[in-house]
Amino acid sequence: MEPSKYRSGIVPQDPLGRGNTFSTTDANSNRDRRRNYRLNSASLGLVSTLSFPVIVSTADAMLKSAGVTLIGYEKIGSGQCTAIVRGAIAEVRIAVQAGVEHAQREGQLLSSLVIPRPFPNLEVIFPLGSQLLDQAQQHHRSRISNQAIGLLETRGFPPMVGAADAMLKSANVQLTAYETIGDGLCTVIIQGRVADVAMALQVGIAEANRIGEVIAVTVIPRPLEELEQSLPVASCLIEEQPQPLRLPIEVKETEKELVELPDLGKLPMPTKESGIEN
Numbered sequence: 001m002e003p004s005k006y007r008s009g010i011v012p013q014d015p016l017g018r019g020n021t022f023s024t025t026d027a028n029s030n031r032d033r034r035r036n037y038r039l040n041s042a043s044l045g046l047v048s049t050l051s052f053p054v055i056v057s058t059a060d061a062m063l064k065s066a067g068v069t070l071i072g073y074e075k076i077g078s079g080q081c082t083a084i085v086r087g088a089i090a091e092v093r094i095a096v097q098a099g100v101e102h103a104q105r106e107g108q109l110l111s112s113l114v115i116p117r118p119f120p121n122l123e124v125i126f127p128l129g130s131q132l133l134d135q136a137q138q139h140h141r142s143r144i145s146n147q148a149i150g151l152l153e154t155r156g157f158p159p160m161v162g163a164a165d166a167m168l169k170s171a172n173v174q175l176t177a178y179e180t181i182g183d184g185l186c187t188v189i190i191q192g193r194v195a196d197v198a199m200a201l202q203v204g205i206a207e208a209n210r211i212g213e214v215i216a217v218t219v220i221p222r223p224l225e226e227l228e229q230s231l232p233v234a235s236c237l238i239e240e241q242p243q244p245l246r247l248p249i250e251v252k253e254t255e256k257e258l259v260e261l262p263d264l265g266k267l268p269m270p271t272k273e274s275g276i277e278n
Contacts, residue, residue: 044118045092047099048082048110052179052187053151053218055081058099060220060227065098066091070226077182080110089116108216149220149228150197152204153187159212160186163204171200177232185215189231194221
């Protein structure tokens with residue numbers, strides 16, 4: 001028997017790559033299968049607070065602490081809001097723990113929950129999987145925005161409107177939307193550079209306290225794109241996609257009128273005699 005040319009446990013390298021039958025297409029398909037498996041076998045994490053700005057900042061802490069997906073918020077009235085995330089069981093536990101710690105520091109934590117591998121019927125009935133299809137079709141990671149988000153919550157609508165007007169007049173910020181969650185709690189949402197958002201919130205707090213009561217204030221510097229997409233946006237700020245120009249398939253040409261020409265044989269011809277007389 002011919003002795004082996006290679007030692008045990010060492011695979012020879014083929015310089016022409018003929019032995020490598022694992023193509024890029026196979027790698028992408030295997031990656032997609034692993035990703036779909038993680039989505040199908042993912043766990044759910046829920047953290048509930050008593051304030052909309054606090055639940056947004058809690059969701060921000062959860063997203064930045066672990067590799068989870070923000071499904072959205074559930075608002076049930078009386079100021080109670082719940083952030084829902086999805087991911088692998090270990091990632092969800094880390095995210096929920098980070099969210100609980102953040103909500104406790106704000107003094108607004110109500111409850112938290114981790115559900116490993118939820119039953120499909122649970123996801124169909126409850127609003128837990130409305131964004132999973134979109135998430136499964138996206139293969140890019142969440143990007144970090146250069147803009148900051150500011151949220152100011154008041155008890156009553158007039159203090160919120162007054163604070164929004166004062167903030168817009170005091171700094172270069174944009175008013176994106178407002179949110180109401182019951183119990184008289186109203187939140188105004190602004191966006192801009194971190195310094196501008198911080199300055200605007202200081203002015204807004206003073207104006208809201210003059211009119212009514214401030215409940216919570218939150219600044220989120222460099223939020224993830226996923227968090228931005230979960231926040232409400234005023235309809236007037238949504239850019240409409242340009243519609244494609246539709247050309248007709250069949251072009252109908254107008255029929256041209258035929259002009260009848262006179263018969264040249266019947267036209268009077270001038271004679272030489274008539275030309276001499278003239």
